[in-house]
Structure formats: structure tokens, C-alpha cells
Amino acid sequence: QVQLVQSGAEVKKPGASMKVSCQASGYTFTDYYIHWVRQAPGQGLKWMGWINPKSGATDSPQKFQGRVTMTRDTSISAAYMELSTLTSDDTAVYYCARSSVRFGELQQFDFWGQGTLVAVSS
Amino acid sequence: SYVLTQPPSVSVAPGKTAGITCEGNNIGTQSVHWYQQKPGQAPVLVVYDDSDRPSGIPERFSGSNSGITATLTISRVEAGDEADYFCQVWDESSDHVVFGGGTRLTVL
Numbered sequence: 001q002v003q004l005v006q007s008g009a010e011v012k013k014p015g016a017s018m019k020v021s022c023q024a025s026g027y028t029f030t031d032y033y034i035h036w037v038r039q040a041p042g043q044g045l046k047w048m049g050w051i052n053p054k055s056g057a058t059d060s061p062q063k064f065q066g067r068v069t070m071t072r073d074t075s076i077s078a079a080y081m082e083l084s085t086l087t088s089d090d091t092a093v094y095y096c097a098r099s100s101v102r103f104g105e106l107q108q109f110d111f112w113g114q115g116t117l118v119a120v121s122s
Numbered sequence: 123s124y125v126l127t128q129p130p131s132v133s134v135a136p137g138k139t140a141g142i143t144c145e146g147n148n149i150g151t152q153s154v155h156w157y158q159q160k161p162g163q164a165p166v167l168v169v170y171d172d173s174d175r176p177s178g179i180p181e182r183f184s185g186s187n188s189g190i191t192a193t194l195t196i197s198r199v200e201a202g203d204e205a206d207y208f209c210q211v212w213d214e215s216s217d218h219v220v221f222g223g224g225t226r227l228t229v230l
Contacts, residue, residue, distance in 0.1 A: 035219065037221075043217075044208065044221060044222075044224040045134045045157075045159075045165065045208050045210075045221040045224070046216050046221065047218065047219040047220070047221060050219075059217060059218070061216075061218055086198075095164055095165070100228070105153075105212055105214070106212040106217075106219060107153075108153075108155040108167055108170035108171070108210070108211075109157070109167060109210070110163070110167050110170075110176065112164040112165055112166070113164065116165055119160070
């Protein structure tokens with residue numbers, strides 16, 4: 001069965017960086033995009049970007065450009081999201097999710113990781 | 123950037139029908155997906171491509187999309203349907219994913 005298993009919770013200092021992993025299993029890793037979505041406490045879902053595991057290409061909204069780095073290791077079917085220069089506003093649960101692409105259009109997020117809580121505090 | 127607007131909350135009595143709306147400019151021309159999120163859990167896809175259901179999702183969950191409004195309809199609401207619901211589209215102009223702000227469904 002399809003599974004996305006994320007790394008454990010972290011506590012970070014302001015100004016530090018964080019890196020969350022997403023281990024995929026149960027499907028061909030390079031056939032689906034991996035997306036990163038975050039949710040601040042009590043807030044909604046915010047899309048942070050995607051990575052195409054086949055090519056390594058990435059894209060993210062302007063809000064995160066320059067601070068977010070998405071990578072993958074196809075040999076172990078894992079994706080990573082690194083966020084730099086953390087502030088308290090980055091305290092959130094971070095999710096990975098997969099989607100297919102059909103005729104150049106990103107499709108629905110059909111499987112999600114369990115989430116990783118990252119707390120930024122001095 | 124593209125904006126999706128959802129009501130913050132919807133309340134419904136058990137056994138009744140709940141409708142959760144998602145408004146966006148010409149949203150009827152896009153594919154809308156809906157996610158259910160219960161406290162402390164990851165979101166779960168309940169409707170995709172406006173009105174299709176993933177396997178395992180009850181037929182009580184349905185969707186429609188036309189004009190500027192997409193709607194998630196939950197029939198014969200149960201206590202277990204109490205959750206936050208988010209709509210989502212892919213914005214072709216920016217090639218970016220957009221989520222609505224979310225609607226908390228309360229079962230009275």
C-alpha cells in the first residue's frame with residue numbers, strides 16, 4: 001500500500017534551518033510529484049512547493065522562494081524539504097503529499113504523510 | 123494570485139445535509155478537490171475533479187462545480203463527519219496549488 005512516512009518532530013532556534021524527510025513506499029517514486037504543505041497552529045493549509053522526483057525540478061510560491069530547498073534521493077525513494085532562516089512564524093506541522101500530473105496539470109493530493117511538527121523557539 | 127474563499131464554519135444536525143462552498147474566479151472551469159481533516163490528523167482526499175470519490179469514501183460525499191462556486195455536499199451527516207474541510211485547485215496561470223481557507227463542520 002502507498003505510504004509516505006515523515007521524520008520526527010523538531011525544535012529549532014530562530015535563524016536556524018530545518019530539514020524534513022518523506023519516505024515513500026508502495027508505488028514507483030518517480031511517477032508522482034511530491035508536494036510540501038504546512039499548517040500553522042489553528043490555521044489552514046499552505047502549499048510550499050513541489051518536486052518532480054524524476055527530474056529533480058522544483059517550484060514554489062514566491063513567499064518561500066529563496067528559503068525553501070526541495071531535494072530527493074531516488075535510490076531510497078525519499079524527498080526532503082529544507083527551510084532556512086527560521087522564525088517563530090515557521091512553527092507549523094509540515095506535510096508531504098503526492099500528486100500525479102495529467103496533461104501538464106497537477107492533480108489531487110491522494111496520499112499524505114503523517115505530518116512533522118516543527119517548533120521554532122528561542 | 124488566485125484566491126479561494128470558504129465560509130469559516132457550517133453547522134448541521136445529524137441526518138441532515140451539509141453544503142460547504144468554495145468561491146473563486148471562474149472556478150467552474152477548473153478541477154476542484156476537497157480534503158477532510160480531523161484534529162491531529164493529516165488531510166484526507168474526499169472528492170477530486172469536482173465530483174469523483176476516491177475508493178473508500180462514502181457515497182454521502184459528493185461535489186459540484188459551476189460558475190464561481192464549487193460545493194461539497196455531505197448527505198445524512200454523521201457525528202464522525204465533524205472536521206475541517208479544505209478545497210483546492212491548481213492555478214494554471216501560475217502553475218501553483220491553491221487551498222481555500224477551510225471550513226469547520228460542526229454536527230449539532
